[in-house]
Amino acid sequence: MMNMLQLSRRYISILALMIFVSAALSACQSVTSNDTVDYKSAGAVRGPNLSYPPDLITAQADRRYIVQDGTATMSEYNAAVKKSIQMCSNVMTGIPGMRIARDGERRWLVVEKPASELYPQVKDFWQENGFLLVVDSPSTGIMETDWAENRAKISQDWIRSTIGVAIDSIYDTGERDKYKTRLEVLKPGETEIYITQRGAIEKCTSDSTGNCISTVWTPRPNDPELEAAFLARLMERLGMTQEQAKAMVAVPLDPKTPKAKFVQDGTNQAHIELSAGFDRAWRDVGLALDRSNFTVEDRNRSTGVYYVRYVNPKDLGDTNGFFSNLFSSKDDSSLKAKKYQVVVKTTGDNSANVYVQNAEGKPENTPAGFQLLTVLTYQLTK
Known part of the structure; x- marks a missing residue:
C-alpha cells in the first residue's frame, strides 16, 4: 500500500x-x-x-x-x-x-x-x-x-x-x-x-x-x-x-528616397545614377538585389562589388517557368543562373553610379545587362 x-x-x-x-x-x-x-x-x-x-x-x-x-x-x-x-x-x-x-x-x-x-x-x-x-x-x-x-x-x-x-x-x-x-x-x-x-x-x-x-x-x-x-x-x-x-x-x-535614373546614352557604359552617397547607395543596392531574382554569393564593400547570380524567368522556357515550379524540389533555376558583378562607385558626396559587369569584371553592354539595370532601377525607385 x-x-x-x-x-x-x-x-x-x-x-x-x-x-x-x-x-x-x-x-x-x-x-x-x-x-x-x-x-x-x-x-x-x-x-x-x-x-x-x-x-x-x-x-x-x-x-x-x-x-x-x-x-x-x-x-x-x-x-x-x-x-x-x-x-x-x-x-x-x-x-x-x-x-x-x-x-x-x-x-x-x-x-x-x-x-x-x-x-x-x-x-x-x-x-x-x-x-x-x-x-x-x-x-x-x-x-x-x-x-x-x-x-x-x-x-x-x-x-x-x-x-x-x-x-x-x-x-x-x-x-x-x-x-x-x-x-x-x-x-x-x-x-x-x-x-x-x-x-x-x-x-x-x-x-x-x-x-x-x-x-x-x-x-x-x-x-x-x-x-x-x-x-x-x-x-x-x-x-x-x-x-x-x-x-x-x-x-x-x-x-523621401534617393532618385535613381537608368542612363543609356550610347557613349558610356549603361548605368544607374543615384542621388546618394556611397553608404546609402551600397545599402539600397543590396536591398534591391535581395528583393529581385538575384542571389548574392559574395560582396566586397571596400571595392563596392556585389558578386551575384541572376535567374531570368524567360531563360527557363514557357513550359517550365520559374514561378510555375517555385515549390518543386527539382527546381533547376540555379543551374541556369548567370554570374555578374554589380558595382557601386561614388561620383560625389551625394551621388553614386551602379554598373553591371560580367563574371570577369568587364562591362555587360548587352541586352541582358540592360535588363538587369532596369530591374534594379525599378527596385531602387519603389
Whole structure:
C-alpha cells in the first residue's frame, strides 16, 4: 500500500513539473507571438525539401523541449527541466545595444554584437518560425528561406473552428513568401541585419470561355509590413520586449528616397545614377538585389562589388517557368543562373553610379545587362 502511495506521489510530482515546464515554455514562446504571421503550420504540412541537405532545413525549435519516453528517471527529468528553463532564460536575457535604423523608406536592425555571434541566433530564429533554410552561408552572412505559406491569412470560419486541424490542410491562401537575411559589418562589434521579403501568388489561366484550366505562380509586390513584422520578432528573439520592438518598428518612415535614373546614352557604359552617397547607395543596392531574382554569393564593400547570380524567368522556357515550379524540389533555376558583378562607385558626396559587369569584371553592354539595370532601377525607385 505504501509503495502504491509513493508511486502515486511520484506521478503527481512529475505531472506538476510537466505543468510547470509547459507554463514556462509557453511564456518563453509568447515572446514571438504575432497574429499577422504564422508559417509554422504550413512548414509542418509541407515537410522538408529533399533537394537540400537535411542539416540545413530541419527545424529544431520545438523538439528540444520534448520530454523523452517513460523510461527516463526522475533525476533525468529534473535535469531536462533545468536545461529547458535555462534555454528559455538565454532567449529572454537579450542583447544590449539594439535599435532599428531608418533611411528613407528602408529600415534595418543594428546590434552591437559581432556577426559571428548573431548568425547562429538568426538562423535559429527562422527555423523556430517554421521556415526551412535553402541558403545558409555563415561566411558571407547570408541566409534564405524556402517558400512558405502564411496561414494567418486564412480566415477562422466556423468550419475550421469546429473541425480544426483534421481538414486544415485543404485550406490554402494561394500565396507564398520567402525571406532573405543579410548580416553586414560596417565596424568591429556592430552588425546590421537586413530582412527582405519576396512573394508569389497563384493565378488562374482561363480558356476562351472563361473557365479556369490551370494555375500558375506569379510574383506579387514586396510587402514591407511583413519585413517589419519579422524585424520586430527578431528583436524579441534577441531579448527586447514585444512592446518595445513593436514601438521601434512602428515609427513612421521618411517617404523621401534617393532618385535613381537608368542612363543609356550610347557613349558610356549603361548605368544607374543615384542621388546618394556611397553608404546609402551600397545599402539600397543590396536591398534591391535581395528583393529581385538575384542571389548574392559574395560582396566586397571596400571595392563596392556585389558578386551575384541572376535567374531570368524567360531563360527557363514557357513550359517550365520559374514561378510555375517555385515549390518543386527539382527546381533547376540555379543551374541556369548567370554570374555578374554589380558595382557601386561614388561620383560625389551625394551621388553614386551602379554598373553591371560580367563574371570577369568587364562591362555587360548587352541586352541582358540592360535588363538587369532596369530591374534594379525599378527596385531602387519603389
